[in-house]
Amino acid sequence: MSTSTIHGIIGYTITPFSAKGQDLDLDALGRSIDRLIESGVHAIAPLGSTGEGAYLSDAEWDQVAEFSIKQVNRRVPTIVSVSDLTTAKAVRRARFAERHGADVVMVLPASYWKLTEDEIYAHYRAIGESVGVPIMLYNNPATSGTDMSVDLILRIVKGVENVTMVKESTGDIQRMHKLHVLGEGLVPFYNGCNPLALEAFVAGAKGWCTAAPNLIPQLNLDLYQAVLNKDIAQARDLFYRQLPLLDFMLKGGLPATIKAGLRSTGLEVGDPRLPVFPLEEEAQRTLKDLLAALR
Amino acid sequence: MSTSTIHGIIGYTITPFSAKGQDLDLDALGRSIDRLIESGVHAIAPLGSTGEGAYLSDAEWDQVAEFSIKQVNRRVPTIVSVSDLTTAKAVRRARFAERHGADVVMVLPASYWKLTEDEIYAHYRAIGESVGVPIMLYNNPATSGTDMSVDLILRIVKGVENVTMVKESTGDIQRMHKLHVLGEGLVPFYNGCNPLALEAFVAGAKGWCTAAPNLIPQLNLDLYQAVLNKDIAQARDLFYRQLPLLDFMLKGGLPATIKAGLRSTGLEVGDPRLPVFPLEEEAQRTLKDLLAALR
Amino acid sequence: MSTSTIHGIIGYTITPFSAKGQDLDLDALGRSIDRLIESGVHAIAPLGSTGEGAYLSDAEWDQVAEFSIKQVNRRVPTIVSVSDLTTAKAVRRARFAERHGADVVMVLPASYWKLTEDEIYAHYRAIGESVGVPIMLYNNPATSGTDMSVDLILRIVKGVENVTMVKESTGDIQRMHKLHVLGEGLVPFYNGCNPLALEAFVAGAKGWCTAAPNLIPQLNLDLYQAVLNKDIAQARDLFYRQLPLLDFMLKGGLPATIKAGLRSTGLEVGDPRLPVFPLEEEAQRTLKDLLAALR
């Protein structure tokens, strides 16, 4: 597939568990994917931060990857997060995803020991050489512990042929400016920080990687459309309408918030895995109020 | 004057010195102010960071304030920065500025010892009670050493009647979102971080406080107009055209860069006061190239 | 065993791999453990940061834990790191270690999503209720992404009976002061930041958790002895002698540096697992020089 088709609202899936977080609930996963696609999102991204990919065993990870790709069934592109602490396991996951039909794989340089720039470069290169699908490089120091500079990102984009997209989640809009300027407008970048949705699009982001469409897909899509229509006033209005919910999601944690939100709409997807707590009762009420205000 | 008239491009003046930075050059100051007004800026702001207000003696400060207000001569509003380490001296400066005709005074909570929220509040209150003109609260931790939270800012706005405007310079666009949301859209905010010019306007900033119009007034004004026209694509294009220069100004330091830029256009305004260096030769050449590329 | 026996120099083991990092080399692991014990360390700690515990599969982790405990064979206490992203897996590892004879288990609250204080507390509580051996709480935000405040640490120590020791690795000596003062001198703390070895002991640390004894055991032991002798001048002298090596280890990364150092002394233990690089050639030479200067 052509990378250029990855754009717009990229919906991140949760990973449903049965009671006590012990077993996968693939049935619920299928329904949550269908909902997202039917709501109009432009791509589906399983096993990201929202999908608790880091909290799954290898066997579970394989199941979720394979099932998700099959469920999407090419209705929209599928972007599978294949990050792992070791290069060997990230390579294995990337190959697994490609073999089962992923259109894109996403790679965060997860770390325990802080990685040098050369180590990060080699990590991407090893993965890039192992698969034929495009790779979305993902920068999110808050979860990975590693902050890739724009210079390093562009070095990787130039040096590893199939790293063709960049997802930026530092929360600093100036990174996107720098990506645009130093990348001479040629490196497609995507926003992974919900509260920057408006500014990122205005700065030229091709897409918004977000779990919000699980709860408010139409508002997310409308914002994107307002930007395509070049209408600042409408985009600003749509953004400020959904911002309280976006802020709440960030503060409450994506798996806990999205899972609670889906439950409140009748789709039971279980709780996050411990040590991550489900949303507390008071926060659940706040979430319901926020959602009600947006209907 | 009504606060609502403060909007658009607010041009910050430099403070010209004669050779070796020892004496004020009021003649050059007058010409630089005229240039700004003739170029179309919507307000003039003397003695800010760009104006090296912190590096002047009290007598010099008074001279520059009085002269600048007289020179502007109500062609546009004048916003005078009156910040000082002690409350007593900030009050004295605010009164001086008001007496000589300033339309607005701007206050940064400059600090040596870190200030508590109550100390900052009392500082603004003391100044507010001493003058009748509106006050623009200025948050810029990089120069003041004090970062005011949005909650504190709104507490001051609510508690001190004539603090009616907020200038935000943290470089974090989410502060402006929060000001908009928690201030219920009623607190006018202004952007003081050049590289955020586009996003701040899109987020709802009423004005852009900037020294850039000393060098590229038309581009600054065009960006503002594109936002008024609600045209995202045009605003983005205009922003990215001027961004390399805005980034360069920030990196090189405003007094050094603007003074070098004015010199290159034939207006000699001297160098910054030591320990701040004038722009080095190589940077001067880069500046000329950047300016040439924008003509 | 009584917690009070954990003191002095606690030697962290590496995890040897065969060529290309694919297989465990238990034979080399056995020899490295024997070396440490024969050099006089007061305890052995497998599977910590140095031991690349985070980079092992579950099966490998079990092998290394079981083998290490058996090899130590109660010559000194064994402290096994059982950290994992999920509570369920950390509990499993803690039980496994206890069942195979670990004297103490160490727990770092590893995180992908930032954990709240309540989530961290519940994590320790779940582990504490699952085993009978003492738990060493480990605070190291640089690797875990989570910085536990002294207040939270003391809340855990008070609320979870078998959390009886604290390993502090923030690099901020004032944390140890606060642990001493707020813990009323009753909570044994251990230093996990090599360049703070001197100050931590002076501040009252009961032990130094370090991989350095793989390379310079006598200097480490001598520093501890000088502190027991209360001799500031001798302790300072011994500290500054080994500081260049301790700094080098920190900068080069513990697995890479220790593995290169062991290789240079004739014990082949392989390289770290990718994406972590082995020590580069120039750094290998520097390491040899540093080691030679200490002989």
Add this chain to the structure above:
Amino acid sequence: MSTSTIHGIIGYTITPFSAKGQDLDLDALGRSIDRLIESGVHAIAPLGSTGEGAYLSDAEWDQVAEFSIKQVNRRVPTIVSVSDLTTAKAVRRARFAERHGADVVMVLPASYWKLTEDEIYAHYRAIGESVGVPIMLYNNPATSGTDMSVDLILRIVKGVENVTMVKESTGDIQRMHKLHVLGEGLVPFYNGCNPLALEAFVAGAKGWCTAAPNLIPQLNLDLYQAVLNKDIAQARDLFYRQLPLLDFMLKGGLPATIKAGLRSTGLEVGDPRLPVFPLEEEAQRTLKDLLAALR
């Protein structure tokens, strides 16, 4: 005077004001200086952070400098802080202090605009060339906004002949290690962070720059003596006894805390200048309790 005589407990003076902070109270200043000297401190340092030097007019600064030096009257060395935002004014103050008999001048690179390393170097060089007395370089990013690296500090020490002492106040003990190692033990360093008093001495600091002797001189002196006696156990005990007060002073702000403490012992020295608040009532009670516990 020889630099080598600067050692031990260096007592920082407050600057007493009459009611409402409007006038200097030189009489009270004289008595506070006498108290410090009679208590046994090894040097007196007026106009530092504690002395609110940054909050005085030029005329007041001159008065306090001249009076303090005269009052000390060479009973111990006098170290006068001469920091100012502009190089010209810092030079003027340094010359003034030297002319009136200061033994040492101390320079913090105060900044509004962030300074480059070359700007800082030139600032020290200009001052160094203007006076004959030794200069104590002072690094305190919390108040100056500028953090000088050890490399920069050593460059200044090497390049400016009379910069012969370094006062380190970052709160990071590893800076002192680095100063010791890279300075090859030849650059005398002094500790300016009260809660690091013990560790700094253990790391080799020649002196402790502190306002604490205004309140607890004997404990400060005893700690220094215990270190001279090389007795870790006694030094640790003395340190932990005074630590709660040292922490309280840091948290409450030095001018407010020391002034309240002196008042409670019968020496009225007024309040700090606004916007800095005097100590609140509850904190005053805490301070009295802390002081009572140490008698």
